Amino acid sequence: MTTIKKIICAVDLTKASRNAFDRALSIARVSKARLYVLHAVPANYPFSWHQSERLELLTNLRERAEREGVPIRTVEQHGDPARVIVLHANARKADLVVLGSNRRRGWQRFREGSVGERVLRRAAWAVLIVPWDVPSRTPAQRIARQSSKH
Numbered sequence: 001m002t003t004i005k006k007i008i009c010a011v012d013l014t015k016a017s018r019n020a021f022d023r024a025l026s027i028a029r030v031s032k033a034r035l036y037v038l039h040a041v042p043a044n045y046p047f048s049w050h051q052s053e054r055l056e057l058l059t060n061l062r063e064r065a066e067r068e069g070v071p072i073r074t075v076e077q078h079g080d081p082a083r084v085i086v087l088h089a090n091a092r093k094a095d096l097v098v099l100g101s102n103r104r105r106g107w108q109r110f111r112e113g114s115v116g117e118r119v120l121r122r123a124a125w126a127v128l129i130v131p132w133d134v135p136s137r138t139p140a141q142r143i144a145r146q147s148s149k150h
Contacts, residue, residue, distance in 0.1 A: 002095065002126075004031040009098040010038045010085045010115070011061065013053055016100025016132035021061055023130050024098040025070060034071045036092060037061050040084035047078045082118035089125055098128045 009024035011017035021037065028035040039054055041047050058074045065072035077084045089097050099116045116129045 004028075004033045004095040006036065006092055006094050007033050007096045007098060008036045008038055008085065008089050008092065008094045010040065010081070010119075011057065011100075012039065012081075013050060013057060014100060014132065016130065018100070019132060020098045020100035020128075020130040023128065024096075025065055025068065027096065027098070027128075028065070028070045029068055033095070034073070035065055036088065036094075037065075037072060037074045038085060038088050039074075039076045040081040041076065041078045042081060043079050081115045082122070085115070085119050086122045089119075089123075094125050096126045096128060097123070098130065101129045101131050 004027065007024050007028050009017075009021050011021055024035060024037075027033065037058065039058060041049055041054075054076065058076070062072050062074050075088065077088075085097060085099070088094075097119065099119060101114065101116050116127070120127055120129075
């Protein structure tokens with residue numbers, strides 16, 4: 001069985017990435033892994049793009065992980081998101097990369113492709129893609145739900 005010791009979770013300002021972070025945090029907690037939260041600012045935007053929102057998001061995610069006892073490091077980098085994710089996953093010898101999916105469709109997906117697809121094509125590690133509409137539940141919510149069934 002493969003041991004997971006290093007997890008990279010790529011985040012942006014979408015609900016999909018918050019769901020991905022929830023999953024990555026749960027896996028990191030259970031496997032006692034180090035969690036790297038990565039935000040790539042797209043190269044076609046200035047690095048200052050949504051700076052205050054990014055700082056607030058990364059701070060909140062770091063604080064959540066620290067409260068749950070998960071070692072965490074947050075990283076921001078300017079560049080093509082898929083390339084930045086692959087670069088960090090390779091450099092850190094990641095065991096798992098977790099991404100959110102917005103389930104983009106139609107012309108936009110055809111023209112751009114998804115970051116998840118581009119990461120998968122270059123992956124030398126496991127990749128978990130979490131859809132934006134998957135309900136994320138905290139451990140307390142799961143226990144309460146299971147208790148109500150009995």
